[in-house]
Amino acid sequence: MPELPEVETVVRDLKPGLVGRTIIRVTKTPEAMKRAEKHPWDRILTGQTWRDVRRRGKWIIQEFASGANFLAHLGMTGQYQLHEANETCADHVHLELSLDNGAWLRFRDIRRFGALCYLPPGTNPETHLESEGLGPEPFGVDPGYWSETIRKSTRNLKALLLDQTVVAGVGNIYADESLFSSGLHPGRSGCQLSENEVQKLRKAVETILTKAVSGRGSTIRDYVGGSGLAGSFQNRLKVYGREGLPCPRCKTPIERADWAGRSSHYCPTCQPISRPAF
DNA sequence: ACAGGATCCTGGGGGC
DNA sequence: TGCCCCCAGGATCCTG
Numbered sequence: 001m002p003e004l005p006e007v008e009t010v011v012r013d014l015k016p017g018l019v020g021r022t023i024i025r026v027t028k029t030p031e032a033m034k035r036a037e038k039h040p041w042d043r044i045l046t047g048q049t050w051r052d053v054r055r056r057g058k059w060i061i062q063e064f065a066s067g068a069n070f071l072a073h074l075g076m077t078g079q080y081q082l083h084e085a086n087e088t089c090a091d092h093v094h095l096e097l098s099l100d101n102g103a104w105l106r107f108r109d110i111r112r113f114g115a116l117c118y119l120p121p122g123t124n125p126e127t128h129l130e131s132e133g134l135g136p137e138p139f140g141v142d143p144g145y146w147s148e149t150i151r152k153s154t155r156n157l158k159a160l161l162l163d164q165t166v167v168a169g170v171g172n173i174y175a176d177e178s179l180f181s182s183g184l185h186p187g188r189s190g191c192q193l194s195e196n197e198v199q200k201l202r203k204a205v206e207t208i209l210t211k212a213v214s215g216r217g218s219t220i221r222d223y224v225g226g227s228g229l230a231g232s233f234q235n236r237l238k239v240y241g242r243e244g245l246p247c248p249r250c251k252t253p254i255e256r257a258d259w260a261g262r263s264s265h266y267c268p269t270c271q272p273i274s275r276p277a278f
Numbered sequence: 279a280c281a282g283g284a285t286c287c288t289g290g291g292g293g294c
Numbered sequence: 295t296g297c298c299c300c301c302a303g304g305a306t307c308c309t310g
């Protein structure tokens with residue numbers, strides 16, 4: 001579900017309510033989540049105090065004063081929210097933490113594709129994620145790295161953008177939007193791109209994600225921020241979810257086809273499959 | 279090295 | 295109202 005802008009929004013919403021707070025009780029543990037590590041969560045989380053909350057790719061990094069880190073990934077339908085003392089608990093809450101100010105922090109995940117990971121003191125979370133293959137943040141990517149990675153690959157652009165080892169944080173929505181913005185067809189091979197095209201794509205990814213962060217992300221179905229507020233960027237999407245509707249640039253109906261096993265939305269006129277002659 | 283499919287899950291929407 | 299089928303923002307694993 002959530003891509004970089006949605007995860008960033010959750011982090012910004014949660015951070016002021018978590019930093020300095022202490023977990024006094026763990027009232028639900030994530031046994032039902034296959035991608036949550038097996039830990040005595042009750043024992044390792046109780047007493048921890050948040051020192052920082054930040055994002056890396058689609059991961060939420062919670063740094064505790066003890067030096068331990070607690071990582072959360074929202075998968076497709078994950079929600080990570082702070083609740084007031086009296087708020088009732090929805091279905092599919094897999095982790096519930098009671099804080100020292102009476103608030104509750106709940107991790108809810110309908111489809112259970114999310115992940116939870118605990119790193120003991122001494123393990124740097126960013127280094128850990130990078131050792132697992134996580135690629136660079138999409139902001140301020142070195143143009144040389146980008147060109148080298150994209151242009152030497154025969155894979156199609158949609159697959160490259162979705163690959164978290166190439167660049168971290170892009171998912172289906174913003175891959176489609178970035179490709180439209182740069183006039184590139186999702187099925188084009190990375191090695192077919194000119195240097196100009198590849199840099200246009202790099203800038204488009206950065207621009208689209210920045211705008212989406214400003215709009216608090218896109219709420220298509222389940223996504224809400226850390227305070228429960230929905231996103232707004234879904235209203236500014238130009239191709240995603242707009243199959244059959246006119247292209248905002250040229251009025252050609254937007255098409256949808258599978259690339260890299262994901263439904264991809266694009267304008268067949270503005271995003272030609274072969275490189276324009278001019 | 280890469281494409282494609284299956285897989286982990288639940289729920290919403292459309293068609294009948 | 296109900297049932298069945300398809301679809302979904304992620305990521306991994308397997309096969310060819």
